[in-house]
Amino acid sequence: MPNKNRININDTEESSEKVDSQDKYKITGFGQLGSKKLTLLDLLYSTIIGVLGGIISSLIPFSLLIKVWYPLTGGTQLVSGHHVIWASIVYGLTRKKKTILLTMISKGLLEFLLGDPWGLIIFIVNFMEGVCLVGGFLFIEKLGEGETKLGWGIAGGFGNFFQAPFFWIVNMRWHLHWTLWVLAFMFAYISGILIVGLLGRSVKNYLIKAGVPTTF
Amino acid sequence: MEKRNFNILVASIIIGISIFWLSAYSFVILEIDPFHNINNIFEGDDTVVITIKGNVVDEFELTLSELKSDKYTQVNDKTFHLINAIGREFDTVYSGVSLWSILEVENLLGSDASTFLFLGADGYYAETPLSLALAENNSEQVLIAYEQNGEPIFFDGPVISAINYSVIPDEITTHFTIKYLNTILIE
Numbered sequence: 001m002p003n004k005n006r007i008n009i010n011d012t013e014e015s016s017e018k019v020d021s022q023d024k025y026k027i028t029g030f031g032q033l034g035s036k037k038l039t040l041l042d043l044l045y046s047t048i049i050g051v052l053g054g055i056i057s058s059l060i061p062f063s064l065l066i067k068v069w070y071p072l073t074g075g076t077q078l079v080s081g082h083h084v085i086w087a088s089i090v091y092g093l094t095r096k097k098k099t100i101l102l103t104m105i106s107k108g109l110l111e112f113l114l115g116d117p118w119g120l121i122i123f124i125v126n127f128m129e130g131v132c133l134v135g136g137f138l139f140i141e142k143l144g145e146g147e148t149k150l151g152w153g154i155a156g157g158f159g160n161f162f163q164a165p166f167f168w169i170v171n172m173r174w175h176l177h178w179t180l181w182v183l184a185f186m187f188a189y190i191s192g193i194l195i196v197g198l199l200g201r202s203v204k205n206y207l208i209k210a211g212v213p214t215t216f
Numbered sequence: 217m218e219k220r221n222f223n224i225l226v227a228s229i230i231i232g233i234s235i236f237w238l239s240a241y242s243f244v245i246l247e248i249d250p251f252h253n254i255n256n257i258f259e260g261d262d263t264v265v266i267t268i269k270g271n272v273v274d275e276f277e278l279t280l281s282e283l284k285s286d287k288y289t290q291v292n293d294k295t296f297h298l299i300n301a302i303g304r305e306f307d308t309v310y311s312g313v314s315l316w317s318i319l320e321v322e323n324l325l326g327s328d329a330s331t332f333l334f335l336g337a338d339g340y341y342a343e344t345p346l347s348l349a350l351a352e353n354n355s356e357q358v359l360i361a362y363e364q365n366g367e368p369i370f371f372d373g374p375v376i377s378a379i380n381y382s383v384i385p386d387e388i389t390t391h392f393t394i395k396y397l398n399t400i401l402i403e
Binding site: 071186 | 248336
């Protein structure tokens with residue numbers, strides 16, 4: 001009969017290898033629910049999706065969609081959520097609010113480098129949109145709606161709302177009729193709900209189902 | 217139905233109704249034609265794109281092909297210096313027709329007409345009316361433009377208003393660059 005107290009030499013070697021590898025390498029990516037530290041995968045998601053968003057925001061004329069079926073000025077706010085959806089997708093994959101800011105910073109930087117007419121202001125706007133989206137997610141978590149469609153919708157609305165009043169005020173459009181102001185702001189929030197919140201949540205769910213690794 | 221879902225439904229209905237009536241009010245008060253853009257896309261150069269009205273002898277309508285005709289002074293590939301609301305200065309090349317030449321050739325102006333105001337089809341309008349003397353004295357710098365940087369204006373057009381910075385140096389030039397321009401109001 002084998003002696004239960006006998007030390008297995010192979011086991012000891014394996015465990016010492018594990019300790020060595022943990023000293024040399026950081027654990028990247030998986031199974032870190034509750035950890036606030038960013039992993040390599042978090043950084044990759046934020047930068048890759050941020051750059052993708054920056055290219056799409058800069059180069060695709062989404063206003064053409066609106067021109068045909070919504071004739072009022074400010075109607076483009078109805079599709080403005082596409083600027084922020086990238087951050088909500090990354091948040092869904094990582095569940096870390098820092099990645100929202102990183103995504104929007106990458107996106108803003110790329111838009112600036114691609115020659116956005118607003119110059120450096122576009123970078124600040126992207127960062128502020130990220131801050132508002134973080135605020136939105138914090139708010140809905142307090143309400144206990146962190147993973148529901150309603151929660152994501154409200155958070156997305158917050159995320160997309162900042163840019164509308166900002167640009168209308170910076171553009172000094174005081175002379176325009178008040179209904180155009182109100183409609184533009186309402187559309188910005190609704191676009192945030194539908195595109196940033198609901199569409200972002202469903203894209204995130206499909207990505208996870210398709211096997212894209214999450215980092216939570 | 218759960219109370220939570222009922223609240224969502226009520227909020228959605230309230231928002232929907234608010235948007236419907238605000239849009240309807242905007243269409244009426246700003247005299248917006250909801251089909252303006254669709255007509256311009258599908259009906260080509262023979263659609264009316266500009267209406268000149270207000271203190272004029274007769275309300276006058278122009279199609280895109282009429283705007284491009286030799287009857288009026290055409291300005292080709294002229295560089296306009298512009299400044300936007302945050303002080304950024306840039307140049308854009310426009311081709312278009314001189315506003316003053318239309319007013320002059322058609323003898324449109326009423327007896328005491330003194331200003332003009334650009335209005336867009338989307339409810340956007342220029343910040344303030346400008347003196348007609350500016351259009352007369354700078355006839356090739358106050359344009360109804362149909363080409364920008366050598367390309368026909370599609371996304372923001374078919375025509376937009378264009379005024380060079382030197383004509384209105386104290387104003388934000390881009391506030392007078394009206395996309396989807398469709399009305400010129402003479403007062």
